[in-house]
Amino acid sequence: MAASRFKIAQLGAGRMGTVHARGAAANPRLRLAYLVDPRPEAAAPLAKEVGAKLADLDTVLADPEVVGVIVASSTDVHLDNTLACLRAGKAVFCEKPLDLDLARLQAAKAEITASAAPLLVAFNRRFDPHYLALKARIGAGAIGRLESLNIINHDPAPPAHAFIVPSGGLFKDFTIHDLDLACWLLEETPVELFAAASCLVDPVIGEKGDVDTARVVLKTASGQLCMISNTRRSGCGYDQRIEAFGSQGVAMADNPRLDTVQVWGEAGAVSSPIPRDFIGRYAQAYRAELDHFADVLAGAPSQIGFAESVRALTLAEAAAESVRSGRSVRL
């Protein structure tokens, strides 16, 4: 059976790299052969765990048996890594975002769109079974014609201060997921965007020039509306919900609970909390996106790639611009 597996490599052995390496090792259609990281000593335990060999990028690119590469390196090298792998004819699974700079992304457009090797950009939420079921219900006409969306995306706790600046800011790092989900569910590209944002969670985030609490309103050409709610710290776990309002009803994807236990007392009922960590909440999505990568390696078209990355980043930049100017932005 092992011979039929696609031989792949992975760049990056950090937090997301660990998730993907474990996922790839567990996937029956993938064989993770190489692990590449600028700090091999830090990557060694993961390489050992998943049965991959530590290597450098050149070795990976020169190995003709390697058909695909997972790019889970730091964000600032995603695009360079992706281009190098595509040039070598490797299919690429790139962790989001493909890049934080729209101009750089546009500069790579000709090469990426002309590449024979496919590119999958891993916006994980599209692969979440709850959101997939929501989209399927909408597609099946369960709520009539889709009219508006509410997307709640609240982190449990703010990231380390050192992460704030390299992250590209709330909109490019965090809201970008919701902007992609909005386009995916609305099946229409927003033409108008307004964002209001504040620094309410941690003053240091504000000192670094970022915001931690935001609301974004999108409008499409046909008049569909979408609201996105973001905070870097919910105080109640990783709050991930979508409500889709249609002409004949609403479809809601709620938070899963850690367990189904409810405790009732004189003061009322207490449910178990919602998940705190994104890796646990989206564990199925991470598995499903690797499955999709195996499909792509087998010849299926990539469901999400360069165009979607550009679109989401364009909207994220528009949101930041709206906050700076205090005006709505036309796209």
Added chain:
Amino acid sequence: MFKIALFGAGRIGRIHAANAAAHPALTLAYVVDPVAAAARALAVETGARVTDLETALGDASVAGVIIASSTDTHLDYARRAVAAGKAVFCEKPIDQDLARARSAAIELSGSRLFLGFNRRFDPSFQALKARLSSGAVGRLESLQITSHDPAPPPVSYIKVSGGLFKDMAIHDFDMARWLLGEEPVEVFASASCLVDPKIGAAGDVDTAKTLLRTASGKLCVISNSRRSGYGYDQRIEAFGSEGMVKADNMLESTVQTWNETGAAADRFQNFFLDRYRDAYRLEIDHFAEILAGQAVPSVGYADGVAALALAEAAGLSARTGQVVKL
């Protein structure tokens, strides 16, 4: 017992009349309505007498007046009733025109005018506010108010309603002010006509998302639709520094039906007369307290003007596509 008069025997007037008639401290003495048959029917039901406005206001034994007449008469009747020394319970909105509403400031500011923003009296929303005040979720940072009607009103109503923001969203603007505890300084609204093209032809919108921001940076989003397709969707989520407080919809029953395809819950309580039944009753309780001198109006003229100002700002923002600063 306090003798009171009711102006307006329409849909909402009938609710208030029934609650007033059932209240141990109130006697509904008079019903006033230009539609004689409506006034008569309600008077018979509640044991009141049909009369005209002048007689009701001229009766020194009448301590309070409920104004549930058509919106265009609210402000005029409120002024006259306050001038006659009556305590007033006036249905929302105070008026549809901000400049006109503001012109009554001298007479109505600080008066015994209680404005019927019923949602403030809903037990669930009161419990939500109490949890916020007790610090259950730390410092309030943002709000999400969902307010979707089950089905659109007739276009004849749309034309006189003052539009989505002044007629419907005005409730949510009041809830936002009440819960935020701070005045919004910025309003942005994005709105569409998606439900019924006739509403658009009448110059109104039927679907809207409105974003409010306060001076300290608190954010609030209001979601409105004239037609939900699934009942009267009335929910609030309040996000604080240490958690979230959520008031969910009330269902017709707690019955859930489970089968191979999943679970089905009962539908939401139908429209405002059912969903806010308790709130209407508690409003009358509050009015009785005001009459007894045990309370001053918890929501009054200034709140009506502030909500109307937000509604006008939202309408302006939706038309221009620009943020409106207040």
